[in-house]
Amino acid sequence: MNEPTQADGALVDLDGIEKIFHRGSEDIHVLSDLHLKVPKGEFLALMGPSGSGKSTLLNLIGGLDRPTKGTVSIAGEHVSELSDRQLAAWRARHIGFVFQLYNLLPVLTAERNVELPLLLTHLSKAERRQHAATALAVVGLAHRTKHYPRQLSGGEQQRVGIARAIATDPTLLLCDEPTGDLDRKSGDEILDLLQALNREHGKTIIMVTHDPHASARASRTVYLNKGQLSNEPVK
Amino acid sequence: MLNWFSQVVSVTLFNLRTIPERKGAAIAAGVGIAGVVTVFVGVLSIAAGFRAAMSVPGADDVAIVLRSGADAEMTSGLSREETRLIADAPGLARNADGPLASAELFVIINLPKRSTGTDANVPFRGVEQAASSVRDDFKIIEGRMFESGRNEVIAGAGAARAFAGLEVGSKLRLGQNDWEIVGIFTGGGGSAESEMWTDAAVLQPAYQRGDSFQSVYAKLSSPAAFQEFKDSLTTNPRLKVKVLSQAEYLADQSSMLTAFIQNFGVFIAVMMALGALFGALNTMYSAVAARTREIATLRALGFGAGPVVLSVMFESLALALLGGVVGAAAAYFAFDGYQAATINWQSFSQIAFAFAVTPQLLGSAIIWAVVIGLIGGLFPAIRAVRVPIAAALREL
Ligand SMILES: Nc1ncnc2c1ncn2[C@@H]1O[C@H](COP(=O)(O)OP(=O)(O)O)[C@@H](O)[C@H]1O
Numbered sequence: 073m074n075e076p077t078q079a080d081g082a083l084v085d086l087d088g089i090e091k092i093f094h095r096g097s098e099d100i101h102v103l104s105d106l107h108l109k110v111p112k113g114e115f116l117a118l119m120g121p122s123g124s125g126k127s128t129l130l131n132l133i134g135g136l137d138r139p140t141k142g143t144v145s146i147a148g149e150h151v152s153e154l155s156d157r158q159l160a161a162w163r164a165r166h167i168g169f170v171f172q173l174y175n176l177l178p179v180l181t182a183e184r185n186v187e188l189p190l191l192l193t194h195l196s197k198a199e200r201r202q203h204a205a206t207a208l209a210v211v212g213l214a215h216r217t218k219h220y221p222r223q224l225s226g227g228e229q230q231r232v233g234i235a236r237a238i239a240t241d242p243t244l245l246l247c248d249e250p251t252g253d254l255d256r257k258s259g260d261e262i263l264d265l266l267q268a269l270n271r272e273h274g275k276t277i278i279m280v281t282h283d284p285h286a287s288a289r290a291s292r293t294v295y296l297n298k299g300q301l302s303n304e305p306v307k
Numbered sequence: 308m309l310n311w312f313s314q315v316v317s318v319t320l321f322n323l324r325t326i327p328e329r330k331g332a333a334i335a336a337g338v339g340i341a342g343v344v345t346v347f348v349g350v351l352s353i354a355a356g357f358r359a360a361m362s363v364p365g366a367d368d369v370a371i372v373l374r375s376g377a378d379a380e381m382t383s384g385l386s387r388e389e390t391r392l393i394a395d396a397p398g399l400a401r402n403a404d405g406p407l408a409s410a411e412l413f414v415i416i417n418l419p420k421r422s423t424g425t426d427a428n429v430p431f432r433g434v435e436q437a438a439s440s441v442r443d444d445f446k447i448i449e450g451r452m453f454e455s456g457r458n459e460v461i462a463g464a465g466a467a468r469a470f471a472g473l474e475v476g477s478k479l480r481l482g483q484n485d486w487e488i489v490g491i492f493t494g495g496g497g498s499a500e501s502e503m504w505t506d507a508a509v510l511q512p513a514y515q516r517g518d519s520f521q522s523v524y525a526k527l528s529s530p531a532a533f534q535e536f537k538d539s540l541t542t543n544p545r546l547k548v549k550v551l552s553q554a555e556y557l558a559d560q561s562s563m564l565t566a567f568i569q570n571f572g573v574f575i576a577v578m579m580a581l582g583a584l585f586g587a588l589n590t591m592y593s594a595v596a597a598r599t600r601e602i603a604t605l606r607a608l609g610f611g612a613g614p615v616v617l618s619v620m621f622e623s624l625a626l627a628l629l630g631g632v633v634g635a636a637a638a639y640f641a642f643d644g645y646q647a648a649t650i651n652w653q654s655f656s657q658i659a660f661a662f663a664v665t666p667q668l669l670g671s672a673i674i675w676a677v678v679i680g681l682i683g684g685l686f687p688a689i690r691a692v693r694v695p696i697a698a699a700l701r702e703l
Binding site for chain 1: 314317325600601605606608695696701
């Protein structure tokens, strides 16, 4: 529903991004004059050494944080200019987050976890249940809907996490090390799933990873180093 | 708006569902609040019960005259000259012997209590002939009235019950003097039944009181005559007195004690409330801290800060209300109607009364609990949403 409105068709457009953290009297320059365009339908892998600012960049794109300088524009919307309240509503509508540690609510079943972001929509209860069931079916967990997170394996929990992220049919999926806590086999299944979401459902995905095995699945990989992006890994 | 409301409801429900995971702290906070409420209700029910006992109306045609500025008979003083002027004032009832006015004084003596054997205060009142006629309901139920000019004592029925050695016929040695109990009486209003009476003229020299009194009890020709009687005394330049109806005087006397108990009760309750508040704060801070990442996740998904704050406060409120209701119920079953033992308070040493747990008391106790719950939830809730989402998501 949200077609890119930028002239060049980029869904994500980062322009002149600078991010400085303050820790005590010390300034930590994490990103400086960074530019990134992600067209709709791309599966982008974001790599770089630990501490290079990958999560920081993902948080800026997802509206969880604001740049010190520069503009973040998603589907034509200048995200950094929204108020906190508008930003929360914007995230609910446009962003699906997938976390390294899944971040499921332990007191809720898989089904209810997936239903969470749907509580922020105007769907009726019946529609919410329907959407949640569909999302769980897409990730292959139709038979695990009544299980609690602690009753599921890591790979299954991450699939619930992905179901939660796609339940509202967001504009953009943001994944922070989605396989970082999984064994190779479960990790591969998650990557298969993300790839399918990208290819078959047309989802635009940005995935932070430091695993070349994971980035190999993406349609494009960019590397973050010293606050800037490049198309080549730095040695 | 509907959407916002459903956010509050759903976040609150998740929070409440996590309580079993932190039972210990939640129970501690609830018990703390229950304790505050129990003590609060318990102590204040003493005041309420006492007030109820003392509001038994004194005869409204009996007036009490004290020196102006005195709060009680204890601190009052009147010369014989003054008591004569008072007895001559208009508006008093009379009989064959003259106006019904009794100039009185009293001293406090110590007698062993029957129950514990330890000494406690008993007011020993010296009265004039008219004393028994001034007080309508005065009655000798055993023995006889004391005779003027003799070391004879009549004891109030309450005093006779509570203290050893006050049977008719028994003898007492107080200081340099021997006294004989010749009768037991009931009535007299207020705390009279807790006293011992003798002839004022005998009591004065026995306790070096010269020719001074402390009060005049006077019976009016009618309740309507009170104003006339009062005005004539207060405008008389030779007197500096205050005039109260017996009902007023008793209410005054009990209000001092009630106020004391009440202040004391509130003080204790405030202290305990502070403790319970810190307990609640601690519980909610750790509840919020334990769920930093969960709360950050909800906010990343798009849940607003408002619903998060409200849900934390609701949780704290729920704990507080639960504690409050338990505490109030405990206080009600433990204290309501409980017959109090004696309280020593100058002349009020023998007044029996029951604790009264009134609905107002329960209501204000619940309000205390609610306030503790709200404050205990507010600060942790604010902290929960002050943490930047990005930083909170990094926490394990
Ligand atoms: N909220 C913050 N406050 C201060 N420093 C931060 C904060 N978030 C990240 N940093 C710092 O920014 C740098 C990049 O962090 P991050 O984006 O997590 O890197 P990556 O995801 O590539 O490992 C690190 O040096 C980190 O310590």
